[in-house]
Amino acid sequence: MNRQASAEMSQKLFRAKLLTPEGTGRPAPGSGFWRLYDDGALVIDTNGRIVSVGDYADLAREHSEAEKIDLSDKFIVPGFIDAHVHLPQYPAIGLYGRELLDWLNAYIFPAEKEFTPKVADSLSPIFFDRLLAYGVTTAAIYTSVRADSTWKVFEWAERKGIRAIIGKVMMDRNVPDYLREDTRTSIAESDQLCKAWHGQDDDRLLYAFTPRFAPSCSQELLDKVGALARERGAYVQTHLSENSGEIKWVKQLFPESRNYTDVYARAGLLGPKTLLAHAIHIDQDEQRALLAAEACLVHCPTSNLFLKSGLMHLAELLQMRHRVGLGSDVAGGPTLSPFSLMQAAIYVHNARCLPLANSGFDVTPGLVLYLATLGGARALGLGRTTGSLEPGKDADFVVLDLSSFDQSLANRGEGEVDKLLSRLVFLSDDRNVEQTYVRGRLCYERQQRNSAKR
Numbered sequence: 312m313n314r315q316a317s318a319e320m321s322q323k324l325f326r327a328k329l330l331t332p333e334g335t336g337r338p339a340p341g342s343g344f345w346r347l348y349d350d351g352a353l354v355i356d357t358n359g360r361i362v363s364v365g366d367y368a369d370l371a372r373e374h375s376e377a378e379k380i381d382l383s384d385k386f387i388v389p390g391f392i393d394a395h396v397h398l399p400q401y402p403a404i405g406l407y408g409r410e411l412l413d414w415l416n417a418y419i420f421p422a423e424k425e426f427t428p429k430v431a432d433s434l435s436p437i438f439f440d441r442l443l444a445y446g447v448t449t450a451a452i453y454t455s456v457r458a459d460s461t462w463k464v465f466e467w468a469e470r471k472g473i474r475a476i477i478g479k480v481m482m483d484r485n486v487p488d489y490l491r492e493d494t495r496t497s498i499a500e501s502d503q504l505c506k507a508w509h510g511q512d513d514d515r516l517l518y519a520f521t522p523r524f525a526p527s528c529s530q531e532l533l534d535k536v537g538a539l540a541r542e543r544g545a546y547v548q549t550h551l552s553e554n555s556g557e558i559k560w561v562k563q564l565f566p567e568s569r570n571y572t573d574v575y576a577r578a579g580l581l582g583p584k585t586l587l588a589h590a591i592h593i594d595q596d597e598q599r600a601l602l603a604a605e606a607c608l609v610h611c612p613t614s615n616l617f618l619k620s621g622l623m624h625l626a627e628l629l630q631m632r633h634r635v636g637l638g639s640d641v642a643g644g645p646t647l648s649p650f651s652l653m654q655a656a657i658y659v660h661n662a663r664c665l666p667l668a669n670s671g672f673d674v675t676p677g678l679v680l681y682l683a684t685l686g687g688a689r690a691l692g693l694g695r696t697t698g699s700l701e702p703g704k705d706a707d708f709v710v711l712d713l714s715s716f717d718q719s720l721a722n723r724g725e726g727e728v729d730k731l732l733s734r735l736v737f738l739s740d741d742r743n744v745e746q747t748y749v750r751g752r753l754c755y756e757r758q759q760r761n762s763a764k765r
């Protein structure tokens with residue numbers, strides 16, 4: 312047997328309907344960005360990288376020795392990206408609160424207090440299994456202030472195979488005593504975690520310095536995080552301009568800053584590897600500063616509606632060419648479902664357009680699915696690795712059974728892809744997710760969840 316035949320034998324060819332964003336362009340409203348291969352093939356190698364994407368008839372000939380996996384009645388789409396979520400808050404999911412600051416004190420700080428290494432050890436596999444069951448292949452995750460618990464989270468992410476950016480929360484003021492850190496300890500422990508985990512498994516696991524938000528961080532802490540994150544080439548993740556009470560508080564705490572964004576700018580925290588959740592109430596000055604820094608804004612529409620925080624100006628920010636991802640913000644948001652997130656992003660935009668959706672730039676199903684996949688990947692700086700079905704990328708994908716509406720409803724003919732995208736976004740949930748693969752590894756299969764009765 313020659314070497315090429317041997318290499319092909321170790322390849323896998325998935326026959327399915329493939330739906331993927333294509334090309335290097337910017338997000339466009341409508342489906343122009345999406346390509347459907349009705350009888351498609353996805354070929355991956357033993358390293359979990361995508362070798363070929365195309366029509367089955369062509370690729371079956373080209374890769375005749377590859378192991379064939381017939382999913383021809385299913386869809387394969389790129390894995391979803393949750394760009395903002397809090398793992399220790401998972402036990403508080405779905406608990407309604409009056410507004411952000413009250414809710415933090417009532418539910419969230421107590422939940423984070425309970426996040427011991429033992430709890431992290433039992434909660435992390437459940438949390439990662441749920442994300443994978445929703446088709447989420449990449450997540451940017453906050454833990455709590457505890458470094459030992461954060462270590463457990465990394466170990467479970469490593470074992471479960473999910474792609475993750477993870478960071479220990481940093482807080483050295485204005486929080487309950489049981490969560491308040493000494494500034495130097497907070498920095499030292501975060502740096503140790505970064506050195507140990509940032510870039511592990513060929514960059515599948517990455518570190519984010521995670522000052523919770525400006526009110527819980529001293530100037531000294533923010534300044535040191537800025538310098539250290541740059542030195543290590545790691546991420547920074549924090550919250551920005553979520554709630555009006557929070558913004559007033561920031562003004563009092565940082566009187567020398569022009570606005571909330573300026574607090575982070577002065578600390579040297581803004582850059583392409585900075586993930587800023589919410590960014591709801593930012594003014595034009597802040598928008599320009601964030602754009603110039605190429606910072607990633609994370610839209611968390613389910614959380615923003617749940618906690619009455621406000622309606623982000625998604626369409627305007629995308630038109631300005633901001634990098635935007637979608638985040639569940641669990642437990643600020645009541646669900647890990649990327650489908651709910653995509654729907655909510657449209658509803659938030661529509662609510663802002665009331666009474667007439669006439670802004671010219673619409674937030675469509677194709678656009679929110681882009682933000683949940685390739686757009687999110689690009690916002691996180693992972694656009695060359697994941698987010699679409701393209702040769703050379705890691706094989707991060709989801710197998711969806713859409714037979715409930717793909718066969719019974721007319722999708723064929725003119726506008727076929729538009730109809731499909733719309734129904735995928737508005738009619739799907741985790742029951743449609745059959746399998747989830749990260750870097751070619753099967754990380755979730757639907758039957759397993761049923762048998763485990765979670």
Ligand SMILES: [Zn+2]
Pocket residue numbers: 395397550588640643
């Ligand atoms: Zn959050």
